[in-house]
Amino acid sequence: MCGATIARMPELPEVERVRRSLAERVVGRRVERVMLRRADIVEGDRSPAALLAGRVITGIERHGKQMAIVTDTGRCICVHLGMTGSLCYEPATRGEKGEGKKHVHVVWTLDAGDRFEFRDPRRFGGVWTFPDRDTLVRDRWSLLGRDALAIEAGELHAALGDSRRPIKAALLDQAVVAGLGNIYVDELLFTCGVHPLTPARRVSAAVVEAMTRAMRALLARSIEAGGTTLRDYVDANGQAGGFQSQHQVYGRRGEGCRVCGIALRSRVLAGRMTVWCPTCQPGGRKR
């Protein structure tokens, strides 16, 4: 099993857990060599140097669901876990790189033979290389909205603008706010009593204010609980996430609302399975 971090459907809390657990192991250490086993998982310069060979890792940052591994010269890579991606720390004692494991696309070997690996069966994730942090921000992170843990109510309200699209679709849009995925959007809308079909422009400033607070609290609680584990997630210390037990609506279609008891409704919205409580989240009529 993976020594560090697997997250199925990694959203902001899961990525933050990966960031923290990996940073503990690799910051301050030199990348001795890089093995690229599947070239098309990397976008940009695919040379060993671009993939951080010879560099000393100085930090791991996160913006929304994306991570950046930054090094002493400023050279960095951006890692997106997609749906099934993971960054796993593997001590040297755990055998040879990628041995017997499928879908390990990149292996970074550190001093003493310890290493970390990018694995992604479905390949919705990827790795992007940048000569420096400014280029990463300019070419990639500037396309994202503010991080969901940092965004303020006024900014979120402005980002929603006068869009008529369903609030669920807007909150999933990483250019509006970075870090939310299907699970946390449904949970957030339930918490705020907002119907997922509500046109974004019709969510009042007051509700956006409450939503912003609820979003921070929800994400913070999930990070605290170790993130959401739907199948086999363990962090660097072998601990599974525990937040799934707190889900109010996600994955509970047809089951009773934990607040009012009525059967939760569901439909596909913005291409995503969406679950809500028809009484706790009234309205939703499009205009």
Place this chain on the structure above:
DNA sequence: ACGATACCCTGATGGC
């Protein structure tokens, strides 16, 4: 211009 849809991909799952 905006919003909805198709597609990428593999593993888990359920039906027969």
Place this chain on the structure above:
DNA sequence: TGCCATCAGGGTATCG
């Protein structure tokens, strides 16, 4: 048991 259809969805390309 094994085969096949179905579903899951983050992000992007394309359609309407």
